[in-house]
Amino acid sequence: MSVFTISALELIIARRNMWVATSVILMGLFTAVLTLAGGAPTGTLSVDPLTIATTSITTLSVYLIPLIGLLLSFDAIAGEAERGTLALNLTYPVSRIEILIGKFLAHLAVLAFAIGVGLGLAALLTIWQYGPADLSFTPLVKLFFTSLALGAAFLGIGYLVSCLVRQTGAASGIVIIIWLVCVVLYDLGLLGALVADDGGSFTKTIFPWLLVANPADAFRLINTPVASVSVLASGIGAAGGASGLAGQLTSLLIWPVITLFLAWLAIRRIEL
Amino acid sequence: MTALMIDNVYKHYGALKTVCGVNLKVQAGERVALLGHNGAGKTTLIRMILGLTPISSGSIKVLGTVPGSRLARQSIGFLPESVAFHGALSGREQLRHFARLKSITPRMADDLLDRVGLSDAADRKIRTYSKGMRQRIGLAQAVLGKPKLALLDEPTSGLDPISRHEFYDIVRDLANAGTAVLLSSHALTELETRTDRIAIMSKGKLVANANLEQLRQNARLPINVKVTTTPDHADRVAHELGGTRVNGQSISLTCLQNEKVAVLGQITAFGEVIKDVDVTPSSLEQLYRHYSVDNQEGM
Numbered sequence A: 001m002s003v004f005t006i007s008a009l010e011l012i013i014a015r016r017n018m019w020v021a022t023s024v025i026l027m028g029l030f031t032a033v034l035t036l037a038g039g040a041p042t043g044t045l046s047v048d049p050l051t052i053a054t055t056s057i058t059t060l061s062v063y064l065i066p067l068i069g070l071l072l073s074f075d076a077i078a079g080e081a082e083r084g085t086l087a088l089n090l091t092y093p094v095s096r097i098e099i100l101i102g103k104f105l106a107h108l109a110v111l112a113f114a115i116g117v118g119l120g121l122a123a124l125l126t127i128w129q130y131g132p133a134d135l136s137f138t139p140l141v142k143l144f145f146t147s148l149a150l151g152a153a154f155l156g157i158g159y160l161v162s163c164l165v166r167q168t169g170a171a172s173g174i175v176i177i178i179w180l181v182c183v184v185l186y187d188l189g190l191l192g193a194l195v196a197d198d199g200g201s202f203t204k205t206i207f208p209w210l211l212v213a214n215p216a217d218a219f220r221l222i223n224t225p226v227a228s229v230s231v232l233a234s235g236i237g238a239a240g241g242a243s244g245l246a247g248q249l250t251s252l253l254i255w256p257v258i259t260l261f262l263a264w265l266a267i268r269r270i271e272l
Numbered sequence B: 001m002t003a004l005m006i007d008n009v010y011k012h013y014g015a016l017k018t019v020c021g022v023n024l025k026v027q028a029g030e031r032v033a034l035l036g037h038n039g040a041g042k043t044t045l046i047r048m049i050l051g052l053t054p055i056s057s058g059s060i061k062v063l064g065t066v067p068g069s070r071l072a073r074q075s076i077g078f079l080p081e082s083v084a085f086h087g088a089l090s091g092r093e094q095l096r097h098f099a100r101l102k103s104i105t106p107r108m109a110d111d112l113l114d115r116v117g118l119s120d121a122a123d124r125k126i127r128t129y130s131k132g133m134r135q136r137i138g139l140a141q142a143v144l145g146k147p148k149l150a151l152l153d154e155p156t157s158g159l160d161p162i163s164r165h166e167f168y169d170i171v172r173d174l175a176n177a178g179t180a181v182l183l184s185s186h187a188l189t190e191l192e193t194r195t196d197r198i199a200i201m202s203k204g205k206l207v208a209n210a211n212l213e214q215l216r217q218n219a220r221l222p223i224n225v226k227v228t229t230t231p232d233h234a235d236r237v238a239h240e241l242g243g244t245r246v247n248g249q250s251i252s253l254t255c256l257q258n259e260k261v262a263v264l265g266q267i268t269a270f271g272e273v274i275k276d277v278d279v280t281p282s283s284l285e286q287l288y289r290h291y292s293v294d295n296q297e298g299m
């Protein structure tokens, strides 16, 4: 019961969080633009229009979903520790794990809402453009759940940082760095390594696993059809083959579990 | 019934001893004031009672159970010495949240908002509240659902004089309904008539724990006597009583508790010359100074 009480309060707070509202609006806006732009130039298409839309939405989500997840979570524990409400809450009949789970459920709901709005918009616009007759919605459903998993992983990371540093200011800085590393620098590093290796053993053996180890990349791989063009085209193709869907799914599912578990360990160790 | 039992409790942070061998009991319906200089260990003691800080040695029983147990937390109300609530929430939302955590109907939270004088501001965001208004949200959550034990750490800080009165009314009603109240404060004058017992901590030790009368007796502080005479006789009376002239017609002198009646007899013997006599027992302020500061010389 306490879990839902905490979730309810957290939902109110998230609703009034300017940053979260902005990113959700951005998400909706961009998906709409990408969906409309995706079908426009070719006119008659051999590829399913929804597939094109999901591909471009995936590229966008890789940046936005982790950002929303981190924005929701970095203040969750640190803010309360700073204000003194964490200690106060713990004098009520609530446990630390309940606080963590309550916040997580609320934030996951916010993420589901943001993703749902974006993808719903994409679906509606596609139907409006092409009619519902021969569209396959499977990629959209897949995109929804994998986005949620990706978001959950970054929620967990945010809580972990929040528990460890216990200061909102520091937490926000660290979280932005983590975001940069995961969605930009990690790929750049891998790309550099690929170029240096020039098709050697690293490219074939270690690289695919390093790529899929990053939840953002695993997410990208799952939702990007092998045929479509991409920055890391050759590398991704090879990696997709080597790690496979199972590897990608495992990465996407295991990250939320690990980070939330670590966050739970961290919140238990906070001395008030 | 003993709501709170503190038995020979110690707390140290490394080599720093912050609470040393404190024994204290608070019965249901009793109001106990916890006094002491900055850093005396009041907050540390309260946090140990709540189970927020581990006890180094000794034991604390809250309603018969260990600190921090579900039962203890269900029946405790706590006001931290400094707390800030999330600015994006309204007072009502915040208080209803606390009510739900204690499985109390939201209606009671609304009633309490009235009681602490926040009914008009209840639906405004807490970020727009004044310091005192925020303190009242804290107070309201601490007395939510009539706790069996209320721990209030400097509850009146930031409150205006009228609000302080209203606060002590709330405390009195709580105590009358059977709540054991332990409150720490630096505002000594307001405590004199509004608590049943006074506990003074100094450097982690409990140096006094009794009601005001007993404290006065044990301290053996001099009683202040102020005599007003007709202008012409002030000098003579002052000389014979051994007091000092304060202004034209007042004389101030001190005596011990056991000399009081004799001195009063001496004064009345002057007859017509005396216009008024004021006898003031030592104030809590003087007692506090006696127990807290003067006691330290022997330590």
Ligand SMILES: Nc1ncnc2c1ncn2[C@@H]1O[C@H](COP(=O)(O)OP(=O)(O)OP(=O)(O)O)[C@@H](O)[C@H]1O
Binding pocket: B013, B016, B018, B036, B037, B038, B039, B040, B041, B042, B043, B044, B045, B081
């Ligand atoms: N987490 C901590 N680590 C180390 N020392 C601490 C810690 N918390 C409190 N102390 C020390 O314990 C002592 C007592 O502090 P406490 O907060 O209990 O004082 P207090 O009586 O509440 O004072 P005040 O009237 O200023 O609120 C202080 O010397 C303080 O520095």
Ligand SMILES: [Mg+2]
Binding pocket: B042, B043, B044, B081, B153
């Ligand atoms: Mg204190």
